[in-house]
Amino acid sequence: MTSQIFADGALEGQVIAVTGGGTGLGRAAAAELLACGASVVICGRREEVLAEAADELGPRCSWVAGDVREAADAERIVDACLERHGRLDTLVNNAGGQYFVPAEAIALKGWRAVTRLNVGGTLTMATAAYDRAMRPAGGGMVINVTLSPHHGLAGMTHSSAARAAVEGATRELAAAWAPDGVAVCAAAAGHFDTPALDKYPESVRTAAARTVPLGRLGRVEEHAWLIALLASPLGRRLSGSVVTLDGARDNWFGPWPPAGMADESGEVPTEERRRG
Ligand SMILES: CCCCCCCCCCC/C=C/C(=O)SCCNC(=O)CCNC(=O)[C@H](O)C(C)(C)COP(=O)(O)OP(=O)(O)OC[C@H]1O[C@@H](n2cnc3c(N)ncnc32)[C@H](O)[C@@H]1OP(=O)(O)O
Numbered sequence: 236m237t238s239q240i241f242a243d244g245a246l247e248g249q250v251i252a253v254t255g256g257g258t259g260l261g262r263a264a265a266a267e268l269l270a271c272g273a274s275v276v277i278c279g280r281r282e283e284v285l286a287e288a289a290d291e292l293g294p295r296c297s298w299v300a301g302d303v304r305e306a307a308d309a310e311r312i313v314d315a316c317l318e319r320h321g322r323l324d325t326l327v328n329n330a331g332g333q334y335f336v337p338a339e340a341i342a343l344k345g346w347r348a349v350t351r352l353n354v355g356g357t358l359t360m361a362t363a364a365y366d367r368a369m370r371p372a373g374g375g376m377v378i379n380v381t382l383s384p385h386h387g388l389a390g391m392t393h394s395s396a397a398r399a400a401v402e403g404a405t406r407e408l409a410a411a412w413a414p415d416g417v418a419v420c421a422a423a424a425g426h427f428d429t430p431a432l433d434k435y436p437e438s439v440r441t442a443a444a445r446t447v448p449l450g451r452l453g454r455v456e457e458h459a460w461l462i463a464l465l466a467s468p469l470g471r472r473l474s475g476s477v478v479t480l481d482g483a484r485d486n487w488f489g490p491w492p493p494a495g496m497a498d499e500s501g502e503v504p505t506e507e508r509r510r511g
Protein backbone atom coordinates (compact mmCIF):
# COMPACT_ATOMS: atom_id res chain seq x y z
CA MET A 236 0.00 0.00 0.00
CA THR A 237 1.20 3.54 -0.69
CA SER A 238 0.29 6.74 1.12
CA GLN A 239 -2.27 8.99 -0.56
CA ILE A 240 -0.41 12.14 0.45
CA PHE A 241 3.19 11.37 1.47
CA ALA A 242 6.06 10.39 -0.80
CA ASP A 243 7.11 6.74 -0.91
CA GLY A 244 9.71 6.05 1.74
CA ALA A 245 9.00 9.28 3.68
CA LEU A 246 9.55 7.41 6.96
CA GLU A 247 11.87 4.71 5.60
CA GLY A 248 14.09 3.19 8.28
CA GLN A 249 12.06 4.48 11.24
CA VAL A 250 10.87 2.11 13.94
CA ILE A 251 7.60 3.25 15.44
CA ALA A 252 5.53 1.84 18.32
CA VAL A 253 1.79 2.53 18.32
CA THR A 254 -0.13 1.82 21.52
CA GLY A 255 -3.74 0.79 20.94
CA GLY A 256 -2.53 -0.03 17.42
CA GLY A 257 -4.88 -2.98 16.93
CA THR A 258 -8.05 -0.91 16.54
CA GLY A 259 -9.52 2.34 15.24
CA LEU A 260 -7.27 5.39 15.08
CA GLY A 261 -4.19 3.45 16.21
CA ARG A 262 -4.59 0.81 13.54
CA ALA A 263 -5.13 3.45 10.84
CA ALA A 264 -2.01 5.28 12.05
CA ALA A 265 -0.04 2.04 11.90
CA ALA A 266 -1.23 1.48 8.32
CA GLU A 267 -0.19 4.97 7.24
CA LEU A 268 3.21 4.75 8.95
CA LEU A 269 3.83 1.42 7.23
CA ALA A 270 2.77 2.93 3.90
CA CYS A 271 5.41 5.62 4.48
CA GLY A 272 8.09 2.93 4.89
CA ALA A 273 8.40 2.62 8.68
CA SER A 274 8.54 -0.61 10.66
CA VAL A 275 5.73 -0.61 13.19
CA VAL A 276 5.16 -2.44 16.48
CA ILE A 277 1.55 -2.29 17.62
CA CYS A 278 0.54 -2.97 21.21
CA GLY A 279 -2.56 -3.30 23.34
CA ARG A 280 -3.94 -5.77 25.87
CA ARG A 281 -5.80 -8.22 23.59
CA GLU A 282 -3.48 -10.64 21.78
CA GLU A 283 -6.08 -11.82 19.26
CA VAL A 284 -6.90 -8.26 18.18
CA LEU A 285 -3.22 -7.44 17.71
CA ALA A 286 -2.37 -10.66 15.89
CA GLU A 287 -5.21 -10.19 13.41
CA ALA A 288 -4.32 -6.54 12.80
CA ALA A 289 -0.61 -7.24 12.34
CA ASP A 290 -1.42 -10.07 9.96
CA GLU A 291 -3.49 -7.71 7.81
CA LEU A 292 -1.05 -4.83 8.05
CA GLY A 293 1.82 -6.87 6.61
CA PRO A 294 5.33 -8.11 7.29
CA ARG A 295 6.81 -4.83 8.57
CA CYS A 296 4.22 -4.83 11.34
CA SER A 297 4.61 -6.92 14.50
CA TRP A 298 2.80 -6.85 17.83
CA VAL A 299 3.41 -7.15 21.53
CA ALA A 300 0.68 -7.44 24.15
CA GLY A 301 0.88 -5.28 27.26
CA ASP A 302 -0.93 -2.85 29.53
CA VAL A 303 0.41 0.68 29.21
CA ARG A 304 -0.57 1.42 32.82
CA GLU A 305 2.00 -1.09 34.11
CA ALA A 306 5.64 0.04 34.14
CA ALA A 307 6.92 -3.52 33.60
CA ASP A 308 4.69 -3.92 30.54
CA ALA A 309 5.75 -0.56 29.14
CA GLU A 310 9.40 -1.56 29.52
CA ARG A 311 8.69 -4.90 27.84
CA ILE A 312 7.03 -3.17 24.90
CA VAL A 313 10.01 -0.87 24.41
CA ASP A 314 12.44 -3.77 24.81
CA ALA A 315 10.55 -5.75 22.16
CA CYS A 316 11.13 -2.89 19.72
CA LEU A 317 14.83 -2.82 20.58
CA GLU A 318 15.22 -6.59 20.31
CA ARG A 319 13.44 -6.77 16.96
CA HIS A 320 14.78 -3.62 15.32
CA GLY A 321 17.66 -2.32 17.46
CA ARG A 322 15.96 1.06 17.89
CA LEU A 323 12.76 2.94 18.64
CA ASP A 324 12.50 6.27 16.84
CA THR A 325 8.91 7.26 17.52
CA LEU A 326 6.30 6.34 20.12
CA VAL A 327 2.64 7.03 19.31
CA ASN A 328 0.83 7.11 22.66
CA ASN A 329 -2.65 6.38 21.29
CA ALA A 330 -4.14 3.98 23.89
CA GLY A 331 -6.78 5.78 25.92
CA GLY A 332 -10.44 6.30 26.53
CA GLN A 333 -13.18 7.01 29.04
CA TYR A 334 -16.90 6.53 29.58
CA PHE A 335 -19.73 8.98 28.97
CA VAL A 336 -21.40 10.25 32.14
CA PRO A 337 -22.47 13.64 33.60
CA ALA A 338 -19.80 15.19 35.81
CA GLU A 339 -21.80 14.91 39.04
CA ALA A 340 -22.15 11.13 38.57
CA ILE A 341 -18.44 10.36 38.24
CA ALA A 342 -17.33 8.05 41.05
CA LEU A 343 -13.86 8.57 42.51
CA LYS A 344 -12.91 5.11 41.31
CA GLY A 345 -13.99 6.01 37.77
CA TRP A 346 -12.08 9.31 37.89
CA ARG A 347 -8.99 7.40 38.94
CA ALA A 348 -9.45 4.74 36.25
CA VAL A 349 -9.66 7.37 33.50
CA THR A 350 -6.70 9.30 34.89
CA ARG A 351 -4.63 6.17 35.32
CA LEU A 352 -5.16 5.14 31.71
CA ASN A 353 -4.86 8.48 29.95
CA VAL A 354 -2.28 10.29 32.08
CA GLY A 355 -0.55 7.38 33.81
CA GLY A 356 -0.36 5.14 30.75
CA THR A 357 0.88 7.95 28.54
CA LEU A 358 3.62 8.98 30.96
CA THR A 359 4.63 5.40 31.75
CA MET A 360 5.10 4.60 28.06
CA ALA A 361 6.86 7.89 27.32
CA THR A 362 9.27 7.41 30.21
CA ALA A 363 10.08 3.83 29.22
CA ALA A 364 10.75 4.91 25.62
CA TYR A 365 12.88 7.85 26.73
CA ASP A 366 14.94 5.93 29.32
CA ARG A 367 15.52 2.72 27.41
CA ALA A 368 15.60 3.73 23.74
CA MET A 369 15.60 7.42 22.91
CA ARG A 370 18.00 8.99 25.38
CA PRO A 371 20.63 6.27 24.80
CA ALA A 372 20.22 6.73 21.04
CA GLY A 373 20.48 10.51 21.26
CA GLY A 374 17.01 11.28 19.96
CA GLY A 375 13.43 10.31 19.33
CA MET A 376 9.86 11.49 19.02
CA VAL A 377 6.87 11.00 21.32
CA ILE A 378 3.40 11.74 19.92
CA ASN A 379 0.59 11.88 22.48
CA VAL A 380 -2.87 11.32 21.02
CA THR A 381 -5.52 13.11 23.07
CA LEU A 382 -9.21 13.90 22.90
CA SER A 383 -9.16 17.70 22.67
CA PRO A 384 -10.14 19.27 26.01
CA HIS A 385 -9.83 22.84 24.75
CA HIS A 386 -13.49 23.80 25.10
CA GLY A 387 -14.37 21.48 27.93
CA LEU A 388 -15.95 18.09 27.50
CA ALA A 389 -19.37 17.83 29.10
CA GLY A 390 -20.19 14.17 29.69
CA MET A 391 -16.49 13.41 29.90
CA THR A 392 -15.19 15.74 32.60
CA HIS A 393 -12.74 13.12 33.88
CA SER A 394 -11.27 12.70 30.41
CA SER A 395 -11.19 16.45 29.82
CA ALA A 396 -9.07 16.89 32.93
CA ALA A 397 -6.87 13.92 32.05
CA ARG A 398 -6.25 15.05 28.48
CA ALA A 399 -5.46 18.59 29.66
CA ALA A 400 -2.90 17.05 32.00
CA VAL A 401 -1.36 15.19 29.07
CA GLU A 402 -1.07 18.46 27.15
CA GLY A 403 0.67 20.06 30.12
CA ALA A 404 3.04 17.12 30.42
CA THR A 405 3.70 17.28 26.67
CA ARG A 406 4.98 20.83 26.99
CA GLU A 407 7.01 20.08 30.09
CA LEU A 408 8.62 16.89 28.78
CA ALA A 409 9.39 18.59 25.46
CA ALA A 410 11.48 21.12 27.36
CA ALA A 411 13.04 18.59 29.75
CA TRP A 412 14.03 16.10 27.06
CA ALA A 413 15.10 18.57 24.36
CA PRO A 414 18.78 18.43 25.43
CA ASP A 415 18.69 14.69 24.64
CA GLY A 416 17.23 15.28 21.19
CA VAL A 417 13.84 13.88 22.17
CA ALA A 418 10.79 15.79 20.89
CA VAL A 419 7.33 15.49 22.42
CA CYS A 420 4.11 16.75 20.85
CA ALA A 421 0.39 16.04 20.99
CA ALA A 422 -2.42 15.54 18.49
CA ALA A 423 -5.74 16.68 19.97
CA ALA A 424 -8.65 15.13 18.12
CA GLY A 425 -12.28 16.10 17.76
CA HIS A 426 -14.66 13.32 16.76
CA PHE A 427 -13.56 10.53 14.44
CA ASP A 428 -15.54 7.71 12.94
CA THR A 429 -14.20 4.60 14.66
CA PRO A 430 -16.02 1.49 15.93
CA ALA A 431 -15.29 2.68 19.48
CA LEU A 432 -18.03 5.29 19.06
CA ASP A 433 -20.59 2.47 19.02
CA LYS A 434 -20.34 2.25 22.80
CA TYR A 435 -21.75 5.75 23.28
CA PRO A 436 -25.54 6.23 23.51
CA GLU A 437 -27.21 6.55 20.11
CA SER A 438 -28.39 10.14 20.69
CA VAL A 439 -24.86 11.14 21.66
CA ARG A 440 -23.33 9.58 18.55
CA THR A 441 -25.89 11.21 16.28
CA ALA A 442 -25.29 14.62 17.84
CA ALA A 443 -21.55 14.19 17.49
CA ALA A 444 -21.81 13.76 13.71
CA ARG A 445 -24.58 16.32 13.18
CA THR A 446 -22.87 19.19 14.94
CA VAL A 447 -19.44 19.21 13.31
CA PRO A 448 -19.34 22.29 11.02
CA LEU A 449 -17.39 20.33 8.42
CA GLY A 450 -20.56 18.23 8.14
CA ARG A 451 -19.15 14.87 9.15
CA LEU A 452 -17.00 13.00 11.62
CA GLY A 453 -13.30 12.83 10.92
CA ARG A 454 -12.00 9.89 8.91
CA VAL A 455 -9.35 7.66 10.44
CA GLU A 456 -6.97 8.25 7.55
CA GLU A 457 -7.10 12.02 8.18
CA HIS A 458 -5.92 11.45 11.74
CA ALA A 459 -3.30 9.00 10.49
CA TRP A 460 -1.89 11.62 8.10
CA LEU A 461 -1.34 13.97 11.02
CA ILE A 462 0.47 11.23 12.93
CA ALA A 463 2.73 10.54 9.93
CA LEU A 464 3.45 14.26 9.59
CA LEU A 465 4.40 14.49 13.27
CA ALA A 466 6.65 11.44 12.85
CA SER A 467 8.46 13.22 9.99
CA PRO A 468 11.35 15.66 10.57
CA LEU A 469 8.77 18.48 10.85
CA GLY A 470 7.57 16.90 14.08
CA ARG A 471 10.89 17.72 15.73
CA ARG A 472 10.26 21.45 15.28
CA LEU A 473 6.71 21.02 16.59
CA SER A 474 8.07 19.74 19.89
CA GLY A 475 5.96 21.08 22.76
CA SER A 476 3.02 21.83 20.44
CA VAL A 477 -0.51 20.50 20.50
CA VAL A 478 -2.03 20.19 17.02
CA THR A 479 -5.85 20.21 17.03
CA LEU A 480 -7.73 18.27 14.36
CA ASP A 481 -11.43 18.85 14.86
CA GLY A 482 -13.31 19.90 11.71
CA ALA A 483 -14.13 23.29 13.28
CA ARG A 484 -15.90 21.99 16.37
CA ASP A 485 -14.04 20.91 19.44
CA ASN A 486 -15.48 18.10 21.52
CA TRP A 487 -18.37 20.07 22.90
CA PHE A 488 -20.40 23.24 22.50
CA GLY A 489 -23.45 24.86 24.10
CA PRO A 490 -25.22 24.12 27.37
CA TRP A 491 -25.80 20.90 29.30
CA PRO A 492 -28.00 19.08 28.61
CA PRO A 493 -27.44 19.61 24.90
CA ALA A 494 -30.51 20.14 22.73
CA GLY A 495 -31.97 16.91 21.38
CA MET A 496 -29.84 14.66 23.54
CA ALA A 497 -32.05 14.25 26.61
CA ASP A 498 -34.64 11.48 26.88
CA GLU A 499 -38.28 11.91 27.98
CA SER A 500 -37.22 12.26 31.60
CA GLY A 501 -34.87 15.13 30.73
CA GLU A 502 -31.79 13.01 31.42
CA VAL A 503 -28.93 12.53 28.97
CA PRO A 504 -28.26 8.80 28.54
CA THR A 505 -25.00 7.53 30.02
CA GLU A 506 -22.70 4.87 28.67
CA GLU A 507 -23.55 1.27 29.44
CA ARG A 508 -21.10 -0.60 31.60
CA ARG A 509 -18.75 -3.01 29.89
CA ARG A 510 -19.51 -6.67 30.37
CA GLY A 511 -16.80 -9.04 31.61
C1 LIG B 1 -22.82 18.85 21.48
C2 LIG B 1 -21.74 18.02 20.96
C3 LIG B 1 -22.06 16.55 21.03
C4 LIG B 1 -20.83 15.76 21.23
C5 LIG B 1 -21.08 14.38 21.75
C6 LIG B 1 -19.78 13.78 22.16
C7 LIG B 1 -19.86 12.34 22.57
C8 LIG B 1 -19.15 11.39 21.66
C9 LIG B 1 -17.69 11.32 21.99
C10 LIG B 1 -16.91 10.63 20.96
C11 LIG B 1 -15.44 10.93 21.14
C12 LIG B 1 -14.69 9.70 21.29
C13 LIG B 1 -13.75 9.64 22.13
C14 LIG B 1 -13.01 8.40 22.38
O1 LIG B 1 -12.11 8.44 23.16
S1 LIG B 1 -13.42 6.97 21.57
C15 LIG B 1 -12.39 5.71 22.34
C16 LIG B 1 -13.13 5.05 23.36
N1 LIG B 1 -12.36 3.90 23.84
C17 LIG B 1 -12.31 3.63 25.10
O2 LIG B 1 -12.89 4.34 25.92
C18 LIG B 1 -11.54 2.38 25.48
C19 LIG B 1 -10.88 2.48 26.79
N2 LIG B 1 -11.80 2.71 27.93
C20 LIG B 1 -11.78 1.95 29.05
O3 LIG B 1 -10.99 1.00 29.13
C21 LIG B 1 -12.69 2.33 30.22
O4 LIG B 1 -13.67 3.24 29.78
C22 LIG B 1 -11.91 2.95 31.41
C23 LIG B 1 -11.19 4.23 30.96
C24 LIG B 1 -12.92 3.30 32.51
C25 LIG B 1 -10.84 2.05 32.00
O5 LIG B 1 -11.35 0.87 32.46
P1 LIG B 1 -10.82 0.09 33.79
O6 LIG B 1 -10.75 -1.33 33.39
O7 LIG B 1 -9.63 0.69 34.39
O8 LIG B 1 -11.99 0.43 34.74
P2 LIG B 1 -13.30 -0.39 35.10
O9 LIG B 1 -14.05 -0.79 33.90
O10 LIG B 1 -12.90 -1.46 36.08
O11 LIG B 1 -14.12 0.75 35.87
C26 LIG B 1 -13.56 1.38 37.02
C27 LIG B 1 -14.60 2.32 37.57
O12 LIG B 1 -14.90 3.33 36.60
C28 LIG B 1 -16.31 3.63 36.69
N3 LIG B 1 -16.95 3.26 35.41
C29 LIG B 1 -16.42 2.55 34.40
N4 LIG B 1 -17.28 2.46 33.36
C30 LIG B 1 -18.39 3.13 33.73
C31 LIG B 1 -19.64 3.43 33.07
N5 LIG B 1 -19.90 3.02 31.84
N6 LIG B 1 -20.57 4.15 33.76
C32 LIG B 1 -20.31 4.59 35.02
N7 LIG B 1 -19.14 4.36 35.69
C33 LIG B 1 -18.18 3.64 35.05
C34 LIG B 1 -16.84 2.85 37.84
O13 LIG B 1 -16.67 3.61 39.00
C35 LIG B 1 -15.91 1.65 37.86
O14 LIG B 1 -15.85 1.01 39.10
P3 LIG B 1 -16.94 -0.13 39.49
O15 LIG B 1 -17.04 -1.08 38.32
O16 LIG B 1 -16.42 -0.77 40.74
O17 LIG B 1 -18.23 0.61 39.71
Ligand SMILES: NC(=O)C1=CN([C@@H]2O[C@H](COP(=O)(O)OP(=O)(O)OC[C@H]3O[C@@H](n4cnc5c(N)ncnc54)[C@H](OP(=O)(O)O)[C@@H]3O)[C@@H](O)[C@H]2O)C=CC1
Pocket residue numbers: 254255256257258259260261278279280281284301302303304329330331332333352356380381382383424425426427428429430431432
Ligand atom coordinates in the same frame (compact mmCIF):
# COMPACT_ATOMS: atom_id res chain seq x y z
N1 LIG C 1 -12.74 8.07 18.00
C1 LIG C 1 -12.71 9.34 18.35
O1 LIG C 1 -13.58 10.14 17.96
C2 LIG C 1 -11.62 9.87 19.19
C3 LIG C 1 -10.68 9.08 19.84
N2 LIG C 1 -9.69 9.67 20.58
C4 LIG C 1 -8.67 8.90 21.27
O2 LIG C 1 -7.91 8.21 20.30
C5 LIG C 1 -7.45 6.96 20.85
C6 LIG C 1 -7.95 5.81 20.01
O3 LIG C 1 -9.37 5.87 19.94
P1 LIG C 1 -10.27 4.86 19.08
O4 LIG C 1 -9.44 4.18 18.08
O5 LIG C 1 -11.45 5.62 18.63
O6 LIG C 1 -10.76 3.90 20.22
P2 LIG C 1 -10.39 2.37 20.65
O7 LIG C 1 -11.21 2.08 21.84
O8 LIG C 1 -10.53 1.49 19.46
O9 LIG C 1 -8.87 2.50 21.02
C7 LIG C 1 -8.32 2.28 22.27
C8 LIG C 1 -7.16 1.35 22.08
O10 LIG C 1 -6.35 1.42 23.23
C9 LIG C 1 -6.07 0.11 23.70
N3 LIG C 1 -5.98 0.18 25.15
C10 LIG C 1 -6.93 0.58 26.02
N4 LIG C 1 -6.50 0.47 27.28
C11 LIG C 1 -5.23 -0.01 27.20
C12 LIG C 1 -4.25 -0.33 28.15
N5 LIG C 1 -4.47 -0.19 29.47
N6 LIG C 1 -3.04 -0.79 27.72
C13 LIG C 1 -2.80 -0.95 26.40
N7 LIG C 1 -3.69 -0.65 25.44
C14 LIG C 1 -4.90 -0.19 25.84
C15 LIG C 1 -7.23 -0.75 23.21
O11 LIG C 1 -6.84 -2.12 23.02
P3 LIG C 1 -7.07 -3.23 24.17
O12 LIG C 1 -8.47 -3.04 24.67
O13 LIG C 1 -6.83 -4.52 23.47
O14 LIG C 1 -6.03 -2.96 25.21
C16 LIG C 1 -7.56 -0.10 21.87
O15 LIG C 1 -6.80 -0.68 20.86
C17 LIG C 1 -7.96 6.94 22.29
O16 LIG C 1 -7.00 7.50 23.14
C18 LIG C 1 -9.19 7.82 22.20
O17 LIG C 1 -9.59 8.30 23.44
C19 LIG C 1 -9.56 11.01 20.67
C20 LIG C 1 -10.46 11.81 20.06
C21 LIG C 1 -11.57 11.31 19.32
